[in-house]
Amino acid sequence: MSPVRLVGRFTGGAVLALGVLAAAAGSAAAQGAAQPALPARLGVPARAAIVAIMDSARDGGLPTAPLAAKAAEGVLKGADDARIVEAVRSLAKALGDARGALGPTADASVLDAGASALRAGVTPAALRSLGAAGAAPSAAPALATALVTLVDFVAKGVPPELASQSIEQLLRLGAPESRFETLRNEVEADIRDGQSPEAAVTTRVRTNVQQLGAPGAPHPPPSPSSVPESTR
Amino acid sequence: MSEQREDEELTGPLGRATRLLQDEPSPRAEWREAVLQAAERPAVRPLGWRVRPAVAIAACAACLITGAAITYGVLRDRMGSGARDVVASENGSVRQGQLPVRFAVEAPGAVHVSIVGDFNGWNPVGLPMHRLSDGRTWEVEVGLAPGRYAYAFVVDGRLSRDSSAPESGTDDFGVPNSVVLVGGS
Numbered sequence: 001m002s003p004v005r006l007v008g009r010f011t012g013g014a015v016l017a018l019g020v021l022a023a024a025a026g027s028a029a030a031q032g033a034a035q036p037a038l039p040a041r042l043g044v045p046a047r048a049a050i051v052a053i054m055d056s057a058r059d060g061g062l063p064t065a066p067l068a069a070k071a072a073e074g075v076l077k078g079a080d081d082a083r084i085v086e087a088v089r090s091l092a093k094a095l096g097d098a099r100g101a102l103g104p105t106a107d108a109s110v111l112d113a114g115a116s117a118l119r120a121g122v123t124p125a126a127l128r129s130l131g132a133a134g135a136a137p138s139a140a141p142a143l144a145t146a147l148v149t150l151v152d153f154v155a156k157g158v159p160p161e162l163a164s165q166s167i168e169q170l171l172r173l174g175a176p177e178s179r180f181e182t183l184r185n186e187v188e189a190d191i192r193d194g195q196s197p198e199a200a201v202t203t204r205v206r207t208n209v210q211q212l213g214a215p216g217a218p219h220p221p222p223s224p225s226s227v228p229e230s231t232r
Numbered sequence: 233m234s235e236q237r238e239d240e241e242l243t244g245p246l247g248r249a250t251r252l253l254q255d256e257p258s259p260r261a262e263w264r265e266a267v268l269q270a271a272e273r274p275a276v277r278p279l280g281w282r283v284r285p286a287v288a289i290a291a292c293a294a295c296l297i298t299g300a301a302i303t304y305g306v307l308r309d310r311m312g313s314g315a316r317d318v319v320a321s322e323n324g325s326v327r328q329g330q331l332p333v334r335f336a337v338e339a340p341g342a343v344h345v346s347i348v349g350d351f352n353g354w355n356p357v358g359l360p361m362h363r364l365s366d367g368r369t370w371e372v373e374v375g376l377a378p379g380r381y382a383y384a385f386v387v388d389g390r391l392s393r394d395s396s397a398p399e400s401g402t403d404d405f406g407v408p409n410s411v412v413l414v415g416g417s
Contacts, residue, residue: 036353068353069353072355074404076348076386077405077406079404079405083405084405087405112379113380144379145415148378148380149413152413155398155411181413184413
């Protein structure tokens with residue numbers, strides 16, 4: 001074999017090996033970057049458990065950022081590792097259940113809101129029904145906001161079943177996002193005025209259904225911005 | 233000519249052993265037979281593969297493109313998988329799809345105040361708040377997409393609820409959060 005041919009072979013092999021290494025390194029770097037950072041305070045077993053949960057979630061097409069955020073929240077609040085792992089596992093399960101109820105097309109914000117609804121006490125069947133109602137082309141953009149409103153109502157003390165049915169009614173009538181925000185504000189004002197959460201939701205939803213059901217019913221104007229209670 | 237060729241073929245330890253066995257009778261016939269059979273066997277060609285430089289460069293380029301595609305795909309998935317990239321907004325300027333949300337807390341005498349929540353991965357250094365001219369109120373405005381967010385303030389390293397905001401309905405760690413509902417319009 002001539003020296004030139006030998007050098008050519010060596011160079012070709014080296015370039016090929018370099019390419020494979022570069023591809024592998026790029027892929028590994030991307031995988032590392034895709035993993036949201038976990039707090040340094042977590043012990044090795046807890047970190048390994050959370051990484052496994054996040055890997056499994058990613059494989060199932062679930063968002064992993066909320067899981068990392070949950071771990072960080074636990075660390076910030078001084079919770080022990082076992083409790084943090086349990087909280088992350090519980091959230092991952094809720095996200096998976098939300099995916100099962102809302103379907104493969106639900107985006108991260110809808111899944112997040114769906115998981116919150118399940119953790120608040122809404123049943124998977126009710127969530128599935130809400131997802132179907134929100135799947136109509138006219139209602140799709142409002143689904144995340146509708147689910148956020150649902151969670152808010154349940155947090156205020158409205159029974160989950162009533163809250164689910166009320167929100168579903170509005171979704172089926174094609175209520176826009178702004179309608180849900182207005183509804184939240186109305187219900188909150190009614191509760192402040194002394195009405196029970198259940199009565200406030202029932203009354204306000206009935207009014208909204210009548211408005212949406214009437215041809216040419218005007219939609220409420222959108223609020224200029226949303227600010228927390230403390231700064232409104 | 234044929235003898236010379238035979239000499240060339242029978243070189244090295246095996247060749248020397250073969251010649252020795254051919255010249256002198258072996259004390260054990262089966263040994264002699266085995267060695268002679270081994271010498272008559274065709275030489276084993278070493279395993280290997282050859283790659284032309286041009287093919288190697290093409291393969292390298294394909295690997296790099298594949299690696300870049302994997303990197304892009306993973307990062308794109310990450311961006312679309314709920315990672316929330318929130319920064320303090322300046323003068324109400326926010327990204328498309330976000331709304332400006334102003335948070336404020338009274339913390340007279342505090343040295344450092346920040347806000348943590350679902351919107352910034354509960355990172356205590358990600359969103360520092362600014363002290364207003366009254367010397368007691370700390371404030372920050374952030375752009376948030378429509379949604380429901382649990383949050384808290386970190387006042388000189390201590391977690392503090394926003395007492396004027398609703399409490400989070402669900403809490404996994406026994407320390408309630410405040411909640412802000414954003415959007416819909």
